[in-house]
Amino acid sequence: MTVVLLFLLVGLLVLALLGRASLPYRERLPIRQWSGQDWTGNIGRGLRLLADAGGRRSAIMTQLTEQDLKRRRARRQRRQGGPEGQADEESSGGDARP
Numbered sequence: 001m002t003v004v005l006l007f008l009l010v011g012l013l014v015l016a017l018l019g020r021a022s023l024p025y026r027e028r029l030p031i032r033q034w035s036g037q038d039w040t041g042n043i044g045r046g047l048r049l050l051a052d053a054g055g056r057r058s059a060i061m062t063q064l065t066e067q068d069l070k071r072r073r074a075r076r077q078r079r080q081g082g083p084e085g086q087a088d089e090e091s092s093g094g095d096a097r098p
Contacts, residue, residue, distance in 0.1 A: 015043045015046030015047060020045075
């Protein structure tokens with residue numbers, strides 16, 4: 001139980017420090033002067049920062065996965081001797097003109 005509590009406290013401290021780092025330098029308070037509102041505000045900013053980063057990473061990974069699938073399909077069609085026009089169109093990402 002003590003280990004779980006310690007882990008939780010360290011996690012909250014990391015989130016608070018991350019939230020504090022997201023503030024401009026002139027607006028940061030020294031950690032020893034933080035009140036309860038400062039702690040909760042910094043933890044909230046840290047959580048939002050991680051959530052935003054996760055959302056951006058998810059969007060980027062989705063885009064990269066779609067691009068990779070298009071490349072693989074184009075390679076597979078070229079290996080199988082499929083229509084060259086289709087393979088060129090998919091690999092270029094769209095408007096391939098003859």
